[in-house]
Amino acid sequence: MRVSTPHMGHVYIPFKAIFKRLGVEFIMPPINTQRTLSLGARYSPEGLCIPFKMTLGNLIEAADMGANTLLIPGGDGICRLGYYGKVQEQVLHNLGYDTEVIQIGVSEQKFRSLMSIIRKVSGDAPWYRIISAIRFGLSKLASVDRVERVVQKVRPVELVKGTANQLYSHAISAIDKADDYDTLKRVEVDYINQLERVPRDKQVQPLIVGITGEFYVLLEPFSSFDIEQELGRMGVEVRRSTFVSEWTKFSFFLNPFGINEKKRIHRAARPYLKRDIGGDGWESVGEKVLHAEEYDGIVHLAPFTCMPEIIAQNIMLSTREKIPVLTVLCDEQIAKAGVLTRLEAFVDLLIRKRRAHSGRAQGAAA
């Protein structure tokens, strides 16, 4: 069996690790590029959101490379995502690929469904091996996240631009290669230390921008114009509360820290939006409210035609919290250059706002 799965950020790392430990051949589709997106968009029905197009592109490329079992996320009550599989499977079959499509229910049976699917794919390996493989995969994911958090801090203040990014990509490939817990731990500690030692500009107090919005575009930098890197380059520190380790977003127990954080976000959203509306609209509203004091601004990432984020955007425009929000639509029709121009203007606005603010604060102190 040759298994593959679409990309979403670094989610391939745990999958690779899990299947390697279980002796299953894992085919990693090429990392996301313009080609993936054009391919996916070409075979997507009109009006679909970018996660559909990108993941379809991955699946086609994987099938081209000989994958015959495709794992795609699915499940109940998670917006269009829960329905992706039905259509993607048909598209693949019509293109003549004879692949089996297995939907991973990311919402309903939580972890259990993932485990039994992996068991099935591995040809009924014993449970203890499956559990230990999954544990190892998830540890890798957690390492990636921890390194990423440090990178987000270093990017805006590093003296030599690009150092953090470079270390980050080395770290990712080292984590990917690590074959046991010891190596993994060592690699992680090593790179975090190196990142901490990167020469920084101690004078600057970087602007802080929260990144919120739809799950996939938050976690797949290619789909959202590498916005975090770009902000880092502009000297902005990025904060994001959604990390890949929640990739089974509803399996919160993987990330106990995540539960409380999500609860806090939902509570903050309640005065403006009472309920989960599918997707991540509830979180977007909540993060605006929750972090209004803490952050200088918020970048709201929304796939074009994304229903939950359109609702969120409509609501966010009228909440009392006055923090500036820039909504960035993600789609293959939207050019990166234009997005960057808007981003720069937004950052300028935040800088001016902060100056005016500190000016006032000093005035008050005197």
Added chain:
Amino acid sequence: MTTIGIPRALLYYQYYPMWKTFFEHLGVEVVTSEPTSRNTLAKGSTRVVADTCLPVKVFVGHVLSLVDKCDYIFIPAIRSLKSRTYNCAKFLGLPDMTRAVVPESPPILEIEIDVNRGKRYLYQSIYGLGRHFNWNPLRVREAATAAMEAFISYRGLMSESRLTPLQAIDDITGIPRREPVEPSIAPTTPSATIAVIGHAYLLYDEHVNYELIHRLEQYGARVLTPEMLTEHEREAAVARLVGRAYWTYEEDVVGAGGHYLQNEVDGVIGIMAFGCGPDSLMMEILRREAGNQQTTAFMCITLEEHTSETGVITRLEAFLDMIHRRKRRRVALCV
């Protein structure tokens, strides 16, 4: 007397008789907005971000037109009506979004319908809504029972007498039925039977779809719609095409479309709003099904705020032409 406003948009077409009965049993007067006009849409769309779908813009317009005409506005949040089905985010966020974009609105009464959370939750939600007008749970229950009966007879009226929601609502509210349309535009062409499927709020809002159904009738076509099928027929088609229904209104789209593609009609027209999440996927299922079958013609019309009327008409005419040609060819083959 207290008045409650029901916007004539979105779920109005499916549930108006039910809601009206419920509120009237609790001694509340029900007012609705006027049918959609250019003004409704124009006003609605100034309040929301441009990417909001057409039906929601229309909805906001209707709410705006009710603002000073009632004491409350009723906006339900319908998540699911059957176990393990889910609705478009816009329905779930509708009450809160409306509060955000129409701050001058009278208090918005909402009810969340989610059968996944069990009967108890449903009863509590209904009581929670009725309590605003009558705190006596028995009275609320009576009203709910009457409402349910009204709903069942409304659906029955549509599937048995083959009426559209507009005709059925007219019947129920005692408005004399409009004369059936005389074919007027091209009486020479042989008549065809066309199914029009999609969300009720696109099919029956004559302003947004440029009187599509009326126009088809003028061309001499017999028009069938999702409501004219029984629940069983629609469910069977969903099961055949996608297995289990995922979306709350999947039966109106995949169900009705799938059924008509195999039965009774010469062509199926799907109507969807630009950027509509559920329909972008469901119409694709139908398009592929029609492609596989090769027997019944299928076309999907996408509506948005700036869709041009002539564009729609041209496509409609081309579609009918094609059907007539096909029919003639078939007749020719038989002789």
